[in-house]
Amino acid sequence: MTLTVAILGAGIGAQHLAAYRALPDRFRVKTICDLDATRAAPLLSAQTVHTTDLDATVTDPGIDLIDVCLPPHLHFDTTAAALKAGKHVICEKPLVPSLAETDKLQTLSQQTNRQIFPVFQYRYGPAATQFKALQAAGLTGKAHVATLETHWNRDAAYYATPWRGTWAGENGGAILTHAIHIHDWLTYALGPVAQVTALLATGVNRIDVEDCAALTLKMANGALVTSSVTLGAATDTTRIRLVFEGLTATSGTDPYAPANAAWTFTARAPTTQAQIENVLAKTPSPPDGYIGFFQAISDHLRGTPAQIVTLADARHALELITAIYASARGGQPVDLPLPNSHPMYQGWGPPDHPIFGD
Ligand SMILES: NC(=O)c1ccc[n+]([C@@H]2O[C@H](COP(=O)([O-])OP(=O)(O)OC[C@H]3O[C@@H](n4cnc5c(N)ncnc54)[C@H](O)[C@@H]3O)[C@@H](O)[C@H]2O)c1
Structure with missing residues (x-):
């Protein structure tokens, strides 16, 4: 099974593309979506076209896997839209800026029966x-x-x-x-x-x-x-x-x-x-880095046991980040796991910069 991929974002997305191209029997990159055409231009080929239309890319019926390499504040909405469009999603770190959003994506992943593969290459x-x-x-x-x-x-x-x-x-x-x-x-x-x-x-x-x-x-x-x-x-x-x-x-x-x-x-x-x-x-x-990471995802989606990064892994990373900000601001040690009633469950931004729900 060859997976057809759209890469959203041509910054670190360029390194993702190189890794997909190193695994040609497993992946074909159909689309590079970036608002900046000059940034996307060096990445294009006969197989790989450019678009600036994020919504059309995420819902393209010819795409199996959406690879989110956008700035962090776009990760949640884009990942949610891709799951709802029936796509599996690879999303660059940091997945989202709160435990609440992580849990929403977990629910959405279950409802849509599509998987999220957070990047930890x-x-x-x-x-x-x-x-x-x-x-x-x-x-x-x-x-x-x-x-x-x-x-x-x-x-x-x-x-x-x-x-x-x-x-x-x-x-x-x-x-x-x-x-x-x-x-x-x-x-x-x-x-x-x-x-x-x-x-x-x-x-x-x-x-x-x-x-x-x-x-x-x-x-x-x-x-x-x-x-x-x-x-x-x-x-x-x-x-x-x-x-x-x-x-x-x-x-x-x-x-x-x-x-x-x-x-x-x-x-x-x-x-x-x-x-x-x-x-x-x-x-x-x-193989190391993105090649190893993508190979494991491909194996997993083909039904071969593989060492993938799970949503639970990303959640623990984000839980630790929440606890680090809570400890630094409170001047106290913070115990994990954090309850969902924790004051920073909705986001770890400082009071004058709430990240989530503002
Ligand atoms: N895993 C790693 O080692 C690693 C390394 C670098 C970056 N990252 C992560 O990757 C993500 C992107 O980082 P970057 O350094 O590539 O950022 P960047 O700003 O260099 O690139 C992001 C690209 O997204 C495009 N973009 C922004 N909004 C868009 C939209 N609405 N539609 C289409 N394109 C849009 C921009 O034009 C830009 O080219 C971040 O989350 C970052 O933390 C991970």
Whole structure:
């Protein structure tokens, strides 16, 4: 089954297109929808045409899968319209700016029997497969601590795009747009977060939202985690270090594909390095990033078991973001899961910038 795709948004959508084109037996991109024809132009081919008509694209009967690569404030309405038109949806992070909207999409997905695949492409790549294989082999044991670094460089040129850096357009700052990936990776590796304490600051750029953060997290499995986030680093570096009873896992520093960079897995007695090497030697090297992500979706829709990102995964990421903003504003640790009666269930925007329902 080849899925016919429309990509909405030609920014990061260009990278999505490259990944679909690397999987030609699984996907055919029929349409690039973008208000900006000059941005779409380099992406077109005999197979792939341009339109500016979002409504017509979302309801096109010739499309199976709508891929939402639009600015965040357009994600909810577009995803809802696509589900109602009978399409499966891939939606870039952050899926939506509230738990309430996530739950509405969940209901709509059930009612329409169409699926939403939230984007977390950092989960895909050889190192993620190795890590999961070591976990499955029982070699990691109890998780003690982890450290996370999202140390990236974003300047005024990056924030010249009007929707960025604003509550209304971006719906949040570095916690939402940048560190969402590493925190998803954390929960992919260790399971859900049980408590967070957060300090946030806007220190690098003249923007409305945060661009630095220091977080401490307690995981439901008892592990303790620190996460450091800034957009004022000299270079772009993502780093993950997970300390388990049986081994210590240390990522490379590739900022946007941490599961593609070489990781080290160092045994701690009584686990031996030979046991680790034995598992790694048998572990395949799947494609990373968007190719791995799209391949898993294609397998899943063909009925082949695959490691997909679920709506529940996106909900937990957004629940953590809600809790981070609640902790930073309240100056207190916040426990998860959050009840639907939580004052920020409808959105985490500050009181003068409510994102949802304003
Ligand atoms: N997963 C990742 O690693 C990753 C990386 C970058 C961006 N993103 C996410 O992707 C989304 C888009 O980010 P971006 O950097 O590509 O933004 P961008 O502003 O560079 O591109 C968005 C495009 O959408 C078009 N657009 C806006 N409104 C439209 C409308 N109504 N109809 C048709 N086209 C419209 C714009 O013309 C623009 O070309 C954001 O949610 C962002 O957080 C994810």
